[in-house]
Amino acid sequence: MSKLNLSVAVGNYDRMRPLVDGEVQIDGVDPVFMLQDPEEIFFRAFRHADYDICELSLSSYSVKTAAGTSPYIGVPVFPSRAFRHTSIYVRNDCGIETPSDLKGKRIGVPEYQLTANVWVRLFLEEDHGLKASDVTWVRGGYEETGRQEKIKLNLPSDVRLEDAPDRETISSLLxxxxxxxxxxPRAPSCFTNGHPNVRYLYNDPQKAAVDWYSRTKLFPIMHLLGVRRSLAEQHPWLPGAVAKAFEKSKALALAKLSDTSATKVTLPFVEEQLRAARLLLGQDFWSYGFEANRHVLSRFLTRHHAEGLSDRRLEPEELFHPATLETFKI
Structure with a gap:
């Protein structure tokens, strides 16, 4: 039987390299890998379904799945996870000293429904009482004008969402x-370039995130993997084969990261950071698989529906191909 020649679009992460380099194979598949930024992958996936297998925004995929219009079915592989206490940037001259001081302010976003923004709004409300309706949201491109939401939204009437002026970017407005x-999810260039009046909201974002995780046990999922739904229907073995290969690729990447006889990444003290991550999050700190992540997905989906982004409250199982909800054991 000849292998399926399939396009695979993912970010250029260490956990993908064993697959991209051919060290790990997807059973029955001859892949064509495209290493692209999330903005390009998500735009092409949700506007045109360009890929056979690809990384997907958890939020955008949840919107489409709840509406019954997703061209992809999920696999519980999570290429991107991040604590988002580093994702809030503020002016230091407008009276913002604590998260609750954001009430009544104007906050820029590249897109309202981005996964990172859902997670930020979750902890801003739960920890600081700041509701989405307490601020005015200004939507636009970080560095290029004219950016639009990838998918149509139907937000609650009390959420104030404006578009940035035609010739302005979110970074220039800040x-x-x-x-x-x-x-x-990205830092605006005015922050990275050292603007004297722009800083993180949290003085120590890492400390804030560690404290939040200690209380909630949530390591936020940003992206999942998707397989074209028509392909999964035609080849029901494919989602399971994809999940197995990506899990093996991640395991190899972590084994290489753990070998500090010659550090694999351009960063000092890697072994200390790896040890700290495992002390906080457990040995499998970047877990794939459904059961290990059910609680994270459940919290996200509850928030997603409460914000009016998904038109019904999805159950975590609905995100994934049935064959990937459990795995064999020896």
Missing amino acids: ATGEIDAVIG
Whole structure:
């Protein structure tokens, strides 16, 4: 039997390299890998379903799954996870000293429904009482004008969402003080370039995230993997084969990271950071699989529906191909 020649679009992460380099094979598949940034993958996936297998935004996929319009079915492989206390940038000259001071402010976002923004709004409300309706949201491209939401939203009537002026970006608006803060998965360039009036909201974002995890046991999932639904229907073995290969690729990447006889990444003290991550999050700190992540997915889906992003409250099982909800054991 000839192998399936399939396109695979993912980020250029260490956990993908064994697959991309051919060290790990997907059973029955001859893949064509495309290493792209999330913005390109998600735009092409949700607008045109360009890929056979690809990384997907958890939020966008949840919107489409609840509506019954997703061209992809999920696999419990989570290429991107991140604590998002580092994702809030504020002006230091507009009276924002604590998260609750964001009330009444104008906050820029590249897209309202981005997964990172859902997680940020979750902990801002639960920990600091800040509701989505307490601020004015200004939507636009970080560094390029004209960015739009990838998918149509139907937000609650009390959520105020404006588009950025035609010739302005989110970064330029923050730099000039026309907005008070930015929330999103990337840092705006005015922050990375050292603007004197732009800083993190949290003085120590890592400490804030560690404290939050200690209380909630949530290591936020940003992205999952998707297989074209028509392919999964035609080849029901495919989602399981994909899950197995990506799990093996991650395991090999972590084994290489753990070998500090010659450090594999351009960063000092890797062994100390790896040890700290495992002390906080457990040995399998970047877990794939359904059961290990059920509680994280459940909290996200509850919040997602409460925000009006998904038109019904999805159960975590609905996100994934049935064959990937359990695995064999020896």
